[in-house]
Amino acid sequence: MSQPTRVPFLLIRFKNFLLLLLKNKLAAVGMVVLLLFVFLAVAAPILTPYAPTGASVSEPYDPPSWITTFNGPLGYSQNAQFSALTLNATGLATISKQAAHSVRLTFASPLTGGTVQLTEKLSYPYQGSPKRLLGFAIVDVPNSIGKPFTVTAFVDRIGVSRFVFWSPTEINSTGQHLPSPPIDSSQSTFNAKLGLGAQFSAATYVFAAQIADYQYVLQIHVPAGFVGTIDVQDFQLSLLGNTWGIFGTDDAGHDIFSQVVYGSRLSLEVGLFATFIGIGVGLLIGLTAGYLGKLVDEVLMRTTDMLLVIPFLPLLIVLVATIGSGLIYIILLIGFFSWMGFARIIRSQVLSLRERPFIEAAKASGAGTGYITARHIFPNIVSLTYVNLALSVPAAIVTEAALSFLGLGDPTVITWGSMLGAANTAGGSISNLAWWWIIPPGLSIALLSLSFILLGYAMDELFNPRLRRRR
Amino acid sequence: MGLRGYLVKRLLNTAILVIFVIIVNFAIFELLPGPNGALANLTGRAHGNPQAIQNLQINLGLCTGFTADNKCIAPSVWDKFAIYFKNMLTFQFGQSQQSGNSVLSDMISTGRLWNTLTLLGTATAVSLAVGIFLGVLVASRRGTLFDSSMVTVSLTTFSLPTFFMGLVLLLVFALWIPLFPPGGVTPSSWILGTPSLPDQILTRIRYLFLPALTLTLFFYGGNLLLTRATMGEALTEDYITTARAKGLSERVVLFKHALKNASLPIVTNAALAFGGILGGAIITETIFTWDGLGLWLYHAIGWHDFPVLQAMFYIIALCVIGANLISDIVYGMIDPRIKYE
Numbered sequence: 001m002s003q004p005t006r007v008p009f010l011l012i013r014f015k016n017f018l019l020l021l022l023k024n025k026l027a028a029v030g031m032v033v034l035l036l037f038v039f040l041a042v043a044a045p046i047l048t049p050y051a052p053t054g055a056s057v058s059e060p061y062d063p064p065s066w067i068t069t070f071n072g073p074l075g076y077s078q079n080a081q082f083s084a085l086t087l088n089a090t091g092l093a094t095i096s097k098q099a100a101h102s103v104r105l106t107f108a109s110p111l112t113g114g115t116v117q118l119t120e121k122l123s124y125p126y127q128g129s130p131k132r133l134l135g136f137a138i139v140d141v142p143n144s145i146g147k148p149f150t151v152t153a154f155v156d157r158i159g160v161s162r163f164v165f166w167s168p169t170e171i172n173s174t175g176q177h178l179p180s181p182p183i184d185s186s187q188s189t190f191n192a193k194l195g196l197g198a199q200f201s202a203a204t205y206v207f208a209a210q211i212a213d214y215q216y217v218l219q220i221h222v223p224a225g226f227v228g229t230i231d232v233q234d235f236q237l238s239l240l241g242n243t244w245g246i247f248g249t250d251d252a253g254h255d256i257f258s259q260v261v262y263g264s265r266l267s268l269e270v271g272l273f274a275t276f277i278g279i280g281v282g283l284l285i286g287l288t289a290g291y292l293g294k295l296v297d298e299v300l301m302r303t304t305d306m307l308l309v310i311p312f313l314p315l316l317i318v319l320v321a322t323i324g325s326g327l328i329y330i331i332l333l334i335g336f337f338s339w340m341g342f343a344r345i346i347r348s349q350v351l352s353l354r355e356r357p358f359i360e361a362a363k364a365s366g367a368g369t370g371y372i373t374a375r376h377i378f379p380n381i382v383s384l385t386y387v388n389l390a391l392s393v394p395a396a397i398v399t400e401a402a403l404s405f406l407g408l409g410d411p412t413v414i415t416w417g418s419m420l421g422a423a424n425t426a427g428g429s430i431s432n433l434a435w436w437w438i439i440p441p442g443l444s445i446a447l448l449s450l451s452f453i454l455l456g457y458a459m460d461e462l463f464n465p466r467l468r469r470r471r
Numbered sequence: 472m473g474l475r476g477y478l479v480k481r482l483l484n485t486a487i488l489v490i491f492v493i494i495v496n497f498a499i500f501e502l503l504p505g506p507n508g509a510l511a512n513l514t515g516r517a518h519g520n521p522q523a524i525q526n527l528q529i530n531l532g533l534c535t536g537f538t539a540d541n542k543c544i545a546p547s548v549w550d551k552f553a554i555y556f557k558n559m560l561t562f563q564f565g566q567s568q569q570s571g572n573s574v575l576s577d578m579i580s581t582g583r584l585w586n587t588l589t590l591l592g593t594a595t596a597v598s599l600a601v602g603i604f605l606g607v608l609v610a611s612r613r614g615t616l617f618d619s620s621m622v623t624v625s626l627t628t629f630s631l632p633t634f635f636m637g638l639v640l641l642l643v644f645a646l647w648i649p650l651f652p653p654g655g656v657t658p659s660s661w662i663l664g665t666p667s668l669p670d671q672i673l674t675r676i677r678y679l680f681l682p683a684l685t686l687t688l689f690f691y692g693g694n695l696l697l698t699r700a701t702m703g704e705a706l707t708e709d710y711i712t713t714a715r716a717k718g719l720s721e722r723v724v725l726f727k728h729a730l731k732n733a734s735l736p737i738v739t740n741a742a743l744a745f746g747g748i749l750g751g752a753i754i755t756e757t758i759f760t761w762d763g764l765g766l767w768l769y770h771a772i773g774w775h776d777f778p779v780l781q782a783m784f785y786i787i788a789l790c791v792i793g794a795n796l797i798s799d800i801v802y803g804m805i806d807p808r809i810k811y812e
Binding site: 306309310311312313314315317318319321322394398401402405406407408417420421423424430431433435438439442443445446449450453 | 488491492495500630632634639642645646746747749753754758768769772773775780784787788791792
């Protein structure tokens with residue numbers, strides 16, 4: 001009979017506790033910040049399409065795009081891509097679109113020769129030139145051809161000037177044909193192609209810093225009587241801007257926002273699991289030492305004291321360096337070396353509880369040690385556990401971040417600490433220090449820690465009426 | 472039991488702690504597979520000369536000797552521990568795998584120890600002085616705007632991790648406003664010749680400033696909050712009222728009467744925080760490429776230089792144990808109420 005009403009009662013008690021806790025303004029702030037990070041962690045795949053360890057999304061060291069709000073739009077650009085193909089064939093060929101940037105042209109013996117023109121358009125909206133332009137064009141001839149044809153590709157600033165990326169090239173064999181040199185402004189051969197010195201930026205040269213309309217054109221000239229199929233694949237031109245996204249890019253062009261978002265998962269995991277381990281061990285040792293007393297107490301507490309003296313971070317450094325730096329090892333190691341303070345608190349609490357009359361009463365009515373511990377002592381120290389939980393999580397998060405910062409983190413994942421470590425060492429020079437690579441992970445660590453600390457203090461105040469301020 | 476008995480007891484406790492640290496060190500570095508794997512890897516590099524490999528294995532303590540068919544006779548754990556124990560007590564840490572020199576000479580004659588002591592000493596002294604001074608001021612103005620703003624500021628700097636604070640300072644004061652050098656202990660041009668002493672001191676202070684500031688910002692907060700708490704208690708005592716009634720100046724009341732009695736927990740905390748400061752120093756030295764023990768440890772991690780790692784861990788643990796002993800002794804000396812039990 002009592003069993004069905006039990007769960008709702010606990011729920012109501014939890015709800016009341018939460019309401020009481022959130023009456024404290026600082027606790028409410030902490031809760032909001034914590035929920036924000038939990039949301040980031042849970043919704044990571046929805047918030048960002050890029051995997052943190054995936055391919056690069058833009059050029060290295062791009063600052064965030066919103067800096068134009070403060071610095072003005074002059075000189076800044078974002079990534080841009082030419083629109084999907086539009087086709088302008090003069091009845092020479094049957095055209096079927098294969099994909100957004102791919103098309104198949106079938107020529108069935110035209111009487112006169114002519115030109116098929118594939119066009120992609122872009123109204124360049126930014127007041128700065130792109131950092132890099134990267135183009136593709138694959139002309140694939142699947143079957144044998146009778147007569148050679150010619151291909152050329154260029155970019156027009158419409159009505160102003162023309163930049164030829166692929167000089168008229170005669171194609172007379174089957175297989176894939178690509179522009180040579182590749183359309184990539186980071187390569188000096190491409191500069192030479194445009195007649196530009198190696199010290200200049202081809203991207204700036206072509207997309208001079210102004211708003212204008214551009215078209216990227218591929219022309220295929222076929223002679224009279226040409227028969228065959230020509231596949232044009234991946235005909236596209238990407239412009240990589242000098243700003244990117246919400247938090248910019250790192251030294252390899254990865255999206256920092258997605259690293260921060262996914263980092264919240266790892267930090268919460270490390271913080272919570274390590275703390276659970278620490279609390280579990282601390283409870284076990286504190287309860288044992290406090291309740292059994294005598295020799296057990298002496299041995300356990302001397303060991304605790306000795307472990308407390310050993311410096312925590314250096315110990316973890318040598319342990320991770322010798323055992324290995326998988327995330328699971330880090331969680332276990334942080335957990336197993338952070339129970340000492342908590343065990344002492346529990347022990348002293350148990351020592352005082354042990355002498356209370358209600359324990360004596362329980363003993364007198366024949367309760368065993370296990371029963372007394374579980375039913376009478378444990379409920380009285382649960383509040384301490386909550387407080388310690390809230391205050392240990394930030395310590396674990398910061399410790400993991402410190403280890404990752406020193407290069408001892410799990411090499412397969414990107415955590416906030418390893419982002420800071422990479423930002424510190426990448427480039428090897430102070431001029432490579434990027435604020436958008438430092439502030440987001442650093443502030444995230446600080447804010448997440450702060451949210452737990454605020455909740456912890458509020459709980460402490462709730463459970464220790466003496467600490468409550470008079471309002 | 473008098474002061475002497477108290478001291479003997481503390482010393483005994485310290486000795487037990489040192490032995491405990493050596494056992495932990497032994498367990499980590501001799502019993503776990505990592506370092507031994509690295510040693511085996513090292514012996515594998517002797518270019519196939521069996522005699523050289525055997526000599527190396529004997530030198531590194533992997534084998535005590537070899538049987539007739541060249542099988543390694545591994546030493547027992549107890550033999551290993553005995554040798555290890557002796558080596559630790561006599562500071563024989565073996566050779567650094569980065570430089571090939573003995574770890575002890577790499578630690579001292581390269582100036583690393585001195586650099587770290589300079590940084591730590593400055594940061595500890597400044598954070599203690601600033602923290603205590605501000606703590607006293609705040610405690611005497613409890614409830615004012617100054618009080619709440621100082622508490623907020625110190626809580627903030629206290630909860631920002633060292634590596635974040637260091638990087639932000641580096642960003643602001645070395646890159647955006649290049650007031651201070653981005654790293655190092657001395658300018659690289661000093662290899663050619665050092666300038667006169669007054670010039671040297673100014674330049675050295677510029678190099679020391681940012682790392683010391685990072686550590687100070689992290690540690691003054693704790694001192695401030697603790698001083699505020701203990702002073703708040705001391706200021707309600709009757710003898711403070713008496714002192715004020717006698718007409719003593721507020722300065723004397725605060726710093727002589729109240730602070731002296733409120734300083735006990737601060738001393739204990741300073742000793743307990745020393746381990747944290749050392750941890751912070753590892754990170755700060757890494758950020759500012761301050762060529763001390765912390766940066767050395769950082770490089771040793773990358774190199775898998777286990778002799779250096781274990782020496783560093785041992786030395787750091789010894790420092791913390793020493794700090795605790797000193798605080799115990801100071802505690803016994805400044806508080807006559809302690810009953811040395």
